[in-house]
Amino acid sequence: MTLTERQLRIIRSARDWIATYGEAPTVREPAAAVGVSSTSSISYQLRRMREQGVLVETRGRRSGRCPYCGQ
Template structure:
């Protein structure tokens, strides 16, 4: 990592790592935005993209659905 992370990016990374440590899976982008106080998921996506460009390994979970994966209902 050649550049330091911003305070917001540090907060996002901490949020992700805490969830992985506790539950073994990452948060969704929406969960991250709610947790760190960002009003837009696109803001989180921007920060995640910048972090990945800097070489930070960050993963998020996809959106969960209440629908049946087989029939879609």
């Protein structure tokens, strides 16, 4: 498994975010840390890393719905 420099920077930024804030970053935080304005580019990199077995946790936008019943 070979990760690109950008993927390594995404991993580092996600780890730093978790160490600082105690929760997973949104997709926008690693994008800003890596210097990419497109969140779809980061999503693509995260998908490629998952395919290689590297998981980087991110959190989504909160919907305000109950996670159990959906209301």
